[in-house]
Amino acid sequence: MSTHSPSSAAQLKTGRRRMLQAGGALLLATLWPTARGRAAQATQAGTGVLVEDVTTPFAPNAFIRIAADNTVTLILPNIEMGQGIYTSSVMLMAEELGIDPFAVQIEAAPPGGGAEITGGSTSIMTEWLPLRQAGAAARAMLVQAAATRWGVAPESCTTANGAVVHTPTGRTVPFGDVAAEAATLPVPKEPKLKDAANYTLVGRKHHRLDSQIKVDGTARFGMDVQVPGMKIGTVAACPVQGGTLRSMNRNAALAVNGVHAVLVTDNKDTVCVVAEHYWAARKGLKALHIQWNFGKNAAITTQTIYDDLHAGLNGPAIVANAKADAPGVIGKAGATYTATYQQPLLAHSPMEPINCTAHVRPDGCDVWAGTQVAERARDTAAEITGLPASKITVHSQYIGGGFGRRLEHEYVTQCVQFAKQVPYPLKIVWSREEDITKDRYRPAYVDKLTAALDDKGYITALQHRIVGPAVVARWDPPELTKDGYDEDLSLATVVTPYTYPAYRLEFARREAPGITTAWWRGVGGTRGLFVVEGFIDELAARAGADPVAYRRAMVQNNPRALAVLERAAADAGWATPVPKGRARGMALQFAFGSYMASIAEIEMPSPDEVIIHRVTAAVDCGQVVNPDQVVAQIEGGLIFGFSAALYNEITLENGRVQQQNFNTWRVMRMNEAPRRIDVVVMPSKEDPGGIGEVGTAAAAPLLANAMAAAQGRRYRSLPLLSARNTEGKE
Amino acid sequence: MPTLMINGQPHSVDVDADTPLLWVLRDILGLNAAKFGCGIAQCGACTVYVDGKAVRACNLPVGLVGTRAITTPEGLESADPVVQAVKSAWVALDVVQCGYCQPGQVMAAVALLRTTPNPTDEQIDSAMSGNMCRCGTYMRIRAAIHHAAGELA
Numbered sequence: 095m096s097t098h099s100p101s102s103a104a105q106l107k108t109g110r111r112r113m114l115q116a117g118g119a120l121l122l123a124t125l126w127p128t129a130r131g132r133a134a135q136a137t138q139a140g141t142g143v144l145v146e147d148v149t150t151p152f153a154p155n156a157f158i159r160i161a162a163d164n165t166v167t168l169i170l171p172n173i174e175m176g177q178g179i180y181t182s183s184v185m186l187m188a189e190e191l192g193i194d195p196f197a198v199q200i201e202a203a204p205p206g207g208g209a210e211i212t213g214g215s216t217s218i219m220t221e222w223l224p225l226r227q228a229g230a231a232a233r234a235m236l237v238q239a240a241a242t243r244w245g246v247a248p249e250s251c252t253t254a255n256g257a258v259v260h261t262p263t264g265r266t267v268p269f270g271d272v273a274a275e276a277a278t279l280p281v282p283k284e285p286k287l288k289d290a291a292n293y294t295l296v297g298r299k300h301h302r303l304d305s306q307i308k309v310d311g312t313a314r315f316g317m318d319v320q321v322p323g324m325k326i327g328t329v330a331a332c333p334v335q336g337g338t339l340r341s342m343n344r345n346a347a348l349a350v351n352g353v354h355a356v357l358v359t360d361n362k363d364t365v366c367v368v369a370e371h372y373w374a375a376r377k378g379l380k381a382l383h384i385q386w387n388f389g390k391n392a393a394i395t396t397q398t399i400y401d402d403l404h405a406g407l408n409g410p411a412i413v414a415n416a417k418a419d420a421p422g423v424i425g426k427a428g429a430t431y432t433a434t435y436q437q438p439l440l441a442h443s444p445m446e447p448i449n450c451t452a453h454v455r456p457d458g459c460d461v462w463a464g465t466q467v468a469e470r471a472r473d474t475a476a477e478i479t480g481l482p483a484s485k486i487t488v489h490s491q492y493i494g495g496g497f498g499r500r501l502e503h504e505y506v507t508q509c510v511q512f513a514k515q516v517p518y519p520l521k522i523v524w525s526r527e528e529d530i531t532k533d534r535y536r537p538a539y540v541d542k543l544t545a546a547l548d549d550k551g552y553i554t555a556l557q558h559r560i561v562g563p564a565v566v567a568r569w570d571p572p573e574l575t576k577d578g579y580d581e582d583l584s585l586a587t588v589v590t591p592y593t594y595p596a597y598r599l600e601f602a603r604r605e606a607p608g609i610t611t612a613w614w615r616g617v618g619g620t621r622g623l624f625v626v627e628g629f630i631d632e633l634a635a636r637a638g639a640d641p642v643a644y645r646r647a648m649v650q651n652n653p654r655a656l657a658v659l660e661r662a663a664a665d666a667g668w669a670t671p672v673p674k675g676r677a678r679g680m681a682l683q684f685a686f687g688s689y690m691a692s693i694a695e696i697e698m699p700s701p702d703e704v705i706i707h708r709v710t711a712a713v714d715c716g717q718v719v720n721p722d723q724v725v726a727q728i729e730g731g732l733i734f735g736f737s738a739a740l741y742n743e744i745t746l747e748n749g750r751v752q753q754q755n756f757n758t759w760r761v762m763r764m765n766e767a768p769r770r771i772d773v774v775v776m777p778s779k780e781d782p783g784g785i786g787e788v789g790t791a792a793a794a795p796l797l798a799n800a801m802a803a804a805q806g807r808r809y810r811s812l813p814l815l816s817a818r819n820t821e822g823k824e
Numbered sequence: 825m826p827t828l829m830i831n832g833q834p835h836s837v838d839v840d841a842d843t844p845l846l847w848v849l850r851d852i853l854g855l856n857a858a859k860f861g862c863g864i865a866q867c868g869a870c871t872v873y874v875d876g877k878a879v880r881a882c883n884l885p886v887g888l889v890g891t892r893a894i895t896t897p898e899g900l901e902s903a904d905p906v907v908q909a910v911k912s913a914w915v916a917l918d919v920v921q922c923g924y925c926q927p928g929q930v931m932a933a934v935a936l937l938r939t940t941p942n943p944t945d946e947q948i949d950s951a952m953s954g955n956m957c958r959c960g961t962y963m964r965i966r967a968a969i970h971h972a973a974g975e976l977a
Contacts, residue, residue, distance in 0.1 A: 176922030177921070301915065302918050304923065305914065305915045305919075305920050308920040308926050309911050309919075309930055310857070310927075311857025311926075311927035311930075313923050314856070315859075315923075317924075318856040326851055351839075371839070371852055372847045373839070373843045373844060374839075377840075444922070444924075445869060445959075494922050495924060495958045495959060523860070526862045723918070726918065726961075730921055731960070732960065733960025733962060733963075755863070755864055755866060756862050756866035761956050761958060762960070763962075764952045764962040764966065765952075765953040767962040771963050
């Protein structure tokens with residue numbers, strides 16, 4: 095993997111597409127609006143090396159490069175972090191281009207060249223059309239070039255296996271042989287796309303392109319970056335956010351064999367020891383015996399945060415969404431039902447601890463990192479070094495688990511700050527303890543729902559208040575609405591399979607002191623679904639209704655929701671008696687453009703033990719590129735979510751995060767994983783939905799509802815196996 | 825420091841004896857397939873073999889290794905039928921997601937199948953529970969080990 099930097103590329107502007115000629119190569123850039131208009135404007139500041147004078151709010155997000163030696167390189171806009179996006183993106187382009195996905199080279203797009211943000215389960219949604227258009231445009235140009243050479247009609251030609259084929263005669267010419275001629279042709283404005291009925295790749299199971307290198311261990315992650323002359327640093331940030339260095343024994347660290355330097359950030363909140371290797375740096379860090387001034391956050395505890403959230407249930411709030419007069423209906427209702435839910439702070443803890451490598455020189459700066467936001471990584475490096483963005487090269491690496499953690503780039507900022515102080519390339523590796531205690535956390539939330547109910551127990555009005563932070567206010571401030579609302583919170587609340595006669599969503603913003611909150615896999619969907627599906631399940635129980643039947647009645651006018659519900663119920667054997675000692679629970683969802691119904695069958699030998707025998711899920715995520723990877727994302731997303739749902743809660747004492755490593759931050763292991771997960775992907779002609787976060791969003795309500803059935807009590811607080819739940823301690 | 829025997833080759837390294845083997849492999853010798861995940865032998869990402877036995881390189885001081893044979897994921901013999909079966913099964917079943925833990929998973933799976941050629945689910949869970957995967961590929965790891973066992977039978 096490396097960033098792409100073609101030399102002396104001459105450009106031909108062709109409206110919304112540009113083609114670049116580079117030494118007999120065909121280089122095609124597809125332009126389309128990025129998901130967020132504002133972000134697209136930001137790309138204009140540094141437009142990367144491929145397209146230099148973008149004047150419209152469009153950015154090139156995908157490229158095809160065909161060299162004279164027939165090497166076909168696809169430059170992909172989204173970064174691979176396990177979700178299978180390299181494979182799916184290549185499939186989309188290769189389908190139209192006519193090449194074996196295994197025969198292409200893959201590169202990560204440079205910042206400003208499209209690699210803007212990989213997150214929010216948006217990759218396939220946004221790439222579905224443009225990647226195929228890129229492939230189709232290249233195909234049309236290659237076909238035209240070959241047809242001209244042969245003196246035949248282009249309509250009589252097709253492409254296959256990286257070559258243009260003249261169908262009547264069977265003549266072929268490799269793409270590379272006609273790439274130079276193709277590059278002189280105008281780029282078709284609306285290239286004709288293949289009829290879906292003729293797809294040979296899209297919609298069929300395709301093996302991942304990155305399997306072999308990941309099995310052999312040759313895939314290069316940020317952690318594996320090695321640059322000549324590089325030294326390795328590890329860091330300690332003040333354990334209390336906002337604190338600063340008071341004293342340290344610098345000489346003791348420098349006396350450790352292999353230690354080269356002790357560095358401090360300008361604001362004195364972080365110390366870095368640089369050494370020949372990580373262990374020497376680690377020993378050096380220990381030898382420093384750092385003393386901190388902890389500052390104003392030194393008294394914060396988790397309870398401080400929860401108390402503030404619960405206080406937010408009363409008092410002023412923004413009305414984020416309203417339909418009819420929900421408070422009025424509730425005020426006059428014959429029957430109402432209220433429940434309050436609480437969710438904790440969560441760490442991401444991807445398997446690859448946070449790391450970054452940077453080499454700052456007077457004339458430029460290289461950054462090697464796994465990042466979901468390459469452009470932000472570039473911009474922070476430019477800001478710290480004072481170099482223009484054009485002098486910053488971000489080398490995107492495979493990401494050893496993102497889950498939202500690498501939508502943050504503060505570790506790039508930190509690395510460049512330290513690298514600026516030394517002449518050599520510097521790789522910063524965080525210990526796992528640093529990774530967990532200095533994470534940017536999924537926020538804690540408290541939600542309260544009140545429903546007015548008809549005589550059958552169905553909702554006539556729903557009022558829902560969310561109390562918690564607005565993550566977007568820090569992460570992308572212009573996206574905070576003028577009322578101060580974070581629209582991420584509409585996921586699984588406003589955006590839902592259900593419709594209510596009257597509805598009101600309120601948001602009382604409470605930012606947690608002493609920590610930084612951030613995105614976490616499933617974002618608002620994970621947050622909202624635990625609350626809403628738990629509440630719906632409570633209402634079903636109150637009505638004495640079967641949970642499937644109750645939801646079925648609620649989605650009669652939503653055929654896609656109804657279909658996944660019926661399919662999951664059928665596959666899980668919902669209508670058959672639950673095996674003795676077991677219980678079933680379910681969740682129904684619409685989030686990230688995808689529908690899913692899921693059913694868990696569990697056993698609880700004791701209140702603090704859950705055996706997950708089986709999970710059955712039916713998912714409708716619209717048209718599918720690579721169905722087996724949809725299944726993989728649901729399987730993995732569920733298991734990722736189960737860890738958090740059952741076990742995880744970041745707690746603070748004296749302003750410090752108490753969980754340190756995998757001995758105190760529990761991650762689901764193979765012996766705790768479900769015995770079976772069965773996922774059916776529903777056939778669909780709808781536009782593609784996202785899939786990377788769908789399973790995770792379902793995890794908590796699925797288990798909470800199954801556990802409620804097992805124990806005969808509701809679970810309104812996460813994690814499900816916390817002492818609050820297992821011992822009834824509030 | 826004694827000379828370390830790594831993947832059949834002698835390597836003499838100048839580090840303190842308390843340096844964990846993992847950092848010698850990764851930072852001194854550039855053998856990057858064994859990964860750093862936790863540093864306290866909790867996650868298995870750094871799994872290597874010492875005299876054929878799976879160990880955690882992140883908390884094994886090199887001073888204790890002596891001249892015993894060290895095998896890293898790079899040193900798995902591609903001609904070895906168990907190695908071949910495990911790696912092919914991983915590819916056939918598309919086990920990997922982010923892939924960071926997978927060299928360690930493969931090492932653990934090969935070690936399991938060498939001692940237990942036809943493991944039950946329970947034996948797999950027991951042998952593999954020390955190897956964490958944050959992406960949650962456990963279902964496919966379990967299936968791939970059965971698949972590999974079937975190929976070897």
